[in-house]
Amino acid sequence: MRVSGPQAHALTAACFEPARDGARRNGQTFPQAVLRRGWLRDPRDGARIDDTLIAHFHAPRSYTGEDVAELHLHGGPGVVAACLRVLIDAGARLAQPGEFTKRAFLNGRLDLAQAEAVADLIAAESERAARAAAVRLAGALSDDLTRLRRDLLDRLVEIEAHVDYPDEVSEPDVAALAADLRAQAARVEELLAGSRGARALREGISCVIVGPPNAGKSSLLNALVASDRAIVSAIPGTTRDVIEDRIVVDGVIVRLSDTAGLREPADVLEAEGVARTRRALAGADLVVLVVDASVPPGADEREAFAQTVGRPRIVLCNKGDLGDAGAADVRRLAGDRDVVIAGSVRWPQTVERVRIEMARLGWGGQIDTNRALVANARHVQALTRAREALTRALQTLDEGHPMDVVSSDLREAAAAYGEVTGDQVTEEVLDGIFSRFCVGK
Numbered sequence: 001m002r003v004s005g006p007q008a009h010a011l012t013a014a015c016f017e018p019a020r021d022g023a024r025r026n027g028q029t030f031p032q033a034v035l036r037r038g039w040l041r042d043p044r045d046g047a048r049i050d051d052t053l054i055a056h057f058h059a060p061r062s063y064t065g066e067d068v069a070e071l072h073l074h075g076g077p078g079v080v081a082a083c084l085r086v087l088i089d090a091g092a093r094l095a096q097p098g099e100f101t102k103r104a105f106l107n108g109r110l111d112l113a114q115a116e117a118v119a120d121l122i123a124a125e126s127e128r129a130a131r132a133a134a135v136r137l138a139g140a141l142s143d144d145l146t147r148l149r150r151d152l153l154d155r156l157v158e159i160e161a162h163v164d165y166p167d168e169v170s171e172p173d174v175a176a177l178a179a180d181l182r183a184q185a186a187r188v189e190e191l192l193a194g195s196r197g198a199r200a201l202r203e204g205i206s207c208v209i210v211g212p213p214n215a216g217k218s219s220l221l222n223a224l225v226a227s228d229r230a231i232v233s234a235i236p237g238t239t240r241d242v243i244e245d246r247i248v249v250d251g252v253i254v255r256l257s258d259t260a261g262l263r264e265p266a267d268v269l270e271a272e273g274v275a276r277t278r279r280a281l282a283g284a285d286l287v288v289l290v291v292d293a294s295v296p297p298g299a300d301e302r303e304a305f306a307q308t309v310g311r312p313r314i315v316l317c318n319k320g321d322l323g324d325a326g327a328a329d330v331r332r333l334a335g336d337r338d339v340v341i342a343g344s345v346r347w348p349q350t351v352e353r354v355r356i357e358m359a360r361l362g363w364g365g366q367i368d369t370n371r372a373l374v375a376n377a378r379h380v381q382a383l384t385r386a387r388e389a390l391t392r393a394l395q396t397l398d399e400g401h402p403m404d405v406v407s408s409d410l411r412e413a414a415a416a417y418g419e420v421t422g423d424q425v426t427e428e429v430l431d432g433i434f435s436r437f438c439v440g441k
Contacts, residue, residue, distance in 0.1 A: 001071040001083050002440075003092055004064045004100060009056055011090045012069040015043050016054050030056040040071065042086055049082045050074055064100055065107025098437025102430065105422060112422025112433070113142045113379070119437050120202055120375060128251025129201045132369040140372035141379075142421050144191070148184055149417035155180060156410050163404045171403060178397045184413070185390040188383050191374045197252075198373035199380075200363035204246075204253030207358060208280045210308060211290035212300035216318040219345045220290055221245065221258040224354070250359050250366060257284075278307070286312050286362045288354065293317035293327040293342065301326075305333050312361045316354060317342040378433075379420050386416035 003012055009030070018038040030036060033055055040052040053072035062068040073079050088094070096102075098119070105115045117136035124130035136142075155177060161169040209217045225245045243258040259277035281287065287308045291301050315334045317327045321344040334340050339357045343350030359365050367373075374380055393409035418424035 001073060001080070001087070002068060002100065003070075003087060004062070004066050004068045004095075004103060005092075006067060007091060008067045008069045011087065011092055012054060012056075012071060014090055015041055015086050016052065016071070017041055030054070032056065032058050032061065035072070040073070040083060040086070042082070043090065049086065050079045060107065060109075063109065064103040065109045066103060095439055096434075097439050098434030098441060101437060101441050102434045105430075111139075111142045111146075112425060112430075113145070113420050114139055115422070116376065116378075116433060118441055122438060122441060123202075125204070125253050126201070126248050126251045128367065128369050129253075131251075132198060132201050132367070132373050132375065135370060136373065136375065141191075141374065144187070144372050145417045145420050148187065149414050149421075149423070151180065152184070152410050152414040152417070156407060156414070159403055159407055159410075174397055174403065177403070177406075178394060181390055181394050181397070185387060185394065188387045188390065191372065192380065192383055192387065194368075194371075195374040195380050195383075197363040197365075197367035198375040199377075200252045201367055201369070201373075202375040204255055205285040205362045206255045206257065206283060207286040207288060207362070208257045208259060208277075208284040209288045209290060210259050210277060210281065211304050212292070215290045215292045216316075216345050217290045218243070218258050220288065220316065220318070220351070220354070221256055223345045223351045224256060247355075249355050249362075251369070252359070252363060252367075254286075254358060254362070281308065281311075284311065286314070286358060288314045288316060288358075289338075290316045290318050290345075291326070291330050292319050293324055293330050294319040294322035296326040297329050297333060301330070302333065313338050314354065314357050314361065315340045316345075316350075318345055320344040320350075321346055378429075382416040382419040386413040389413040389416065 013030075016038050018036055035053045035055050037051070037053055040049040041047065042049060050073050055070045055072075057063070057068040057070075059066050071083060073083055084094075101110065101115045101118050104110045105112055110118075114137050117133050120133035121130060121137060124133050155172070158169075158172045159177075162171050209220055211217050221243065224247050245256050245258075247254050247256060257280045259280055289304060289308050291297065291304070315330065315338045317324070317330050317340060320327075320342055324342065327342055331340055339361060341350065341353050341357065343353065345351060374383060389409040389412040393406040393413070396406045396409070397403070415424050419429075422430075
């Protein structure tokens with residue numbers, strides 16, 4: 001149970017009795033970051049509540065930058081509820097979502113990109129996602145953008161000093177300025193290029209398995225999750241609802257949906273299943289179209305291709321263990337844009353190939369979690385504005401316009417960097433960011 005604020009130490013000391021005499025030093029003050037054992041007591045009647053450990057952290061050397069006390073309790077609901085009541089009676093209040101991290105940001109212990117990485121670390125559902133969030137929390141992205149912003153502001157100072165004092169300050173070298181801006185634009189482009197994989201690690205992707213009835217969709221789901229998750233039958237139309245499960249591919253959560261066969265429905269129940277398939281398709285990041293390639297494609301196969309056109313699509317020519325009489329025709333239906341895999345869901349190498357192509361189409365393949373990654377939409381939007389501003393500034397220089405004309409674009413790019421790190425951000429944006437945190441952080 002964490003308490004932060006100027007009265008944190010006095011408030012917790014009033015309800016904590018050290019197990020040994022002399023544990024307290026200087027009255028109510030405990031040493032920095034040292035665990036002490038004792039009893040949590042109710043100040044009203046002195047009744048013991050729990051055998052507890054307490055640690056005090058002194059401002060500014062704490063997570064929030066304020067005085068902080070942490071009570072380590074036994075986790076039973078009754079103990080936790082009693083401790084909350086005692087602390088609130090003593091003058092504390094419940095924290096708002098993300099309030100501890102927000103205080104850390106406001107007190108300069110973290111910048112905004114690092115604060116957002118705390119939420120990403122808590123929400124990470126795979127080891128690689130946690131590793132990428134930890135790199136952002138350590139400041140890899142923040143350091144990059146702080147350096148870029150500082151360099152831009154230095155260039156602005158040189159330009160504006162020349163404009164204000166042309167007789168005393170020489171004009172900055174245009175070629176050197178252009179080289180600096182191109183280097184910045186290249187770095188921003190690199191960060192944006194990595195955002196696809198970073199966002200996939202952070203948020204996962206949705207993958208819908210579609211195709212005609214009895215093509216092997218449910219068998220593919222079962223093979224990918226290594227479990228009999230979906231009922232498999234030779235009877236067309238067995239799957240009537242959308243069946244969902246998750247797998248991890250290279251650290252990315254892939255939310256799989258096995259759907260009803262795409263065809264003209266035979267009854268009301270199948271019609272509802274097909275309607276749900278189409279709704280699942282509408283929100284899919286990736287489509288795996290499963291086709292029985294042991295026989296030539298018919299009307300159902302052509303309808304399935306038509307329903308999924310224009311989406312990132314893997315076409316699985318399934319049932320290769322039964323023959324490939326339809327494989328060539330399926331490839332012609334797929335065209336050059338689709339990834340086509342010939343094989344069988346009964347073959348491990350086919351299933352592994354599907355996983356590899358999911359990674360390549362879904363987020364570009366292997367993700368380097370040891371470098372700065374741009375992981376959320378707010379960062380992408382800000383850096384996109386920075387790239388556009390840098391592009392305009394370079395065009396201005398290339399066209400030979402006066403150097404002071406680029407000042408507004410350089411300010412815009414610097415402001416965009418500052419939005420990510422929190423150097424330039426509104427209270428409304430802050431409230432929106434921290435409202436998504438869990439209460440305990």
